[in-house]
Amino acid sequence: MNLRKKLIAGNWKMNKTPADGAALVAELVATVGKLTDVDIVVCPPFVALESVGRALEGSTVKLGAQNLHPEASGAFTGEISAPMLRALFTTHVILGHSERRSLFGETDAFINLKVLAAMKNQLRPIFCVGESLAEREAGATLKVVQTQLEAGLEGVSKEQAAGLIVAYEPVWAIGTGKVATTDQAQEVHAFIRGLLTNLFTEPVAQRIRILYGGSMKPANAPELLAQKDIDGGLIGGASLEARSFVELVKAAVAAK
Numbered sequence: 001m002n003l004r005k006k007l008i009a010g011n012w013k014m015n016k017t018p019a020d021g022a023a024l025v026a027e028l029v030a031t032v033g034k035l036t037d038v039d040i041v042v043c044p045p046f047v048a049l050e051s052v053g054r055a056l057e058g059s060t061v062k063l064g065a066q067n068l069h070p071e072a073s074g075a076f077t078g079e080i081s082a083p084m085l086r087a088l089f090t091t092h093v094i095l096g097h098s099e100r101r102s103l104f105g106e107t108d109a110f111i112n113l114k115v116l117a118a119m120k121n122q123l124r125p126i127f128c129v130g131e132s133l134a135e136r137e138a139g140a141t142l143k144v145v146q147t148q149l150e151a152g153l154e155g156v157s158k159e160q161a162a163g164l165i166v167a168y169e170p171v172w173a174i175g176t177g178k179v180a181t182t183d184q185a186q187e188v189h190a191f192i193r194g195l196l197t198n199l200f201t202e203p204v205a206q207r208i209r210i211l212y213g214g215s216m217k218p219a220n221a222p223e224l225l226a227q228k229d230i231d232g233g234l235i236g237g238a239s240l241e242a243r244s245f246v247e248l249v250k251a252a253v254a255a256k
Contacts, residue, residue: 004209006225006252007165007232009041009064009126010239011094012048021048025055027242033059038252039232041092041126042239046080049088064092064126067100070113082121093118094234096128096152098171108151115152119160126165126234127152128213129192133172141170142191149195161200162207166192167234169213174236182223185212189229218247225255 016024021044032040033056043064044052053063069079085093095118096111111127118125129148131141145168156164168188170180180188189210196205212224213234224230232252238244 003207004231005037005039006256007039007041007209007211008235008245008249008252009092009094009165009167009211009232010043010235010245011066011097012042012044012240013066013099013236014045015240016044016048018048018051021045022051022055024240024242025052025061028061028245029056029059031242031246032249033061035249035253036060037256038249040249043092043094043126049085049090053089062091063089064094065090065123066094066097068093068095068114068118068123070110070117072117082117082123085123086121090123092124092126092165094126094128094167096148098128098130098169098174102132102171108148111152112154116155119156119163124163124165126167126211128167128169128234130169130171130213136170136172141188145188145192146195149192150199153199156200158200158204161196161204165209165211166196167211167213168192169234173214180212180214182220182227185214185224186227186229189227193229216248218244218251221248221251222255225252 040061041064043066065085068082069076072081072083095114100106115125129145131144135144173180192210196208209231211232211234212230216233217238
């Protein structure tokens with residue numbers, strides 16, 4: 001029996017105004033807003049969190065943010081804290097996304113502070129790890145993933161880890177149309193499960209969901225979601241349109 005309910009999370013990135021986001025979510029709620037056998041999370045930009053949250057009321061779809069700052073408040077112009085997210089009834093937060101690492105210079109140590117801050121404030125991290133094309137071609141995929149995972153989760157207790165979600169995103173397969181083969185994706189997911197076992201024990205590792213974040217689309221989702229250690233998807237472009245996102249949710253329902 002699989003302990004892990006499939007999860008489909010939509011990362012809207014820097015797309016959708018508050019009105020656009022509420023309209024998209026209204027479509028999602030009408031179609032999949034009562035599902036309970038798959039978890040669904042939508043992660044709009046900060047400015048759309050409130051309008052999207054209102055549109056989600058009464059549904060089973062959960063609200064996530066795309067980032068946070070580790071401090072609760074202070075002189076950090078342009079930043080958002082975990083307590084601010086909680087005040088908007090946010091339940092999940094994406095941390096360590098490859099774009100935050102590559103474009104904004106976020107280090108493993110800084111991401112670790114964010115993970116700890118999220119958990120302290122009862123936010124569930126969707127913690128991202130993954131290698132670049134150069135790292136994959138150099139045969140360094142597993143080493144990179146191990147370094148990111150172990151550094152990013154330093155100080156997380158076994159009790160906290162049960163609420164963790166990990167997303168494996170091969171950076172070379174994000175927005176490029178390239179997709180890791182099913183075998184490549186499953187290999188890294190299984191490796192991550194092994195690392196989590198070493199960090200938190202086997203029973204805890206078997207409860208942690210590991211999402212695939214490399215251009216999952218309706219066409220490839222069924223094969224990916226059928227893999228033993230792939231528990232869902234962190235969806236970028238395909239989450240910006242209701243029809244494609246709903247198709248991915250339905251693929252997760254079929255794969256449970």
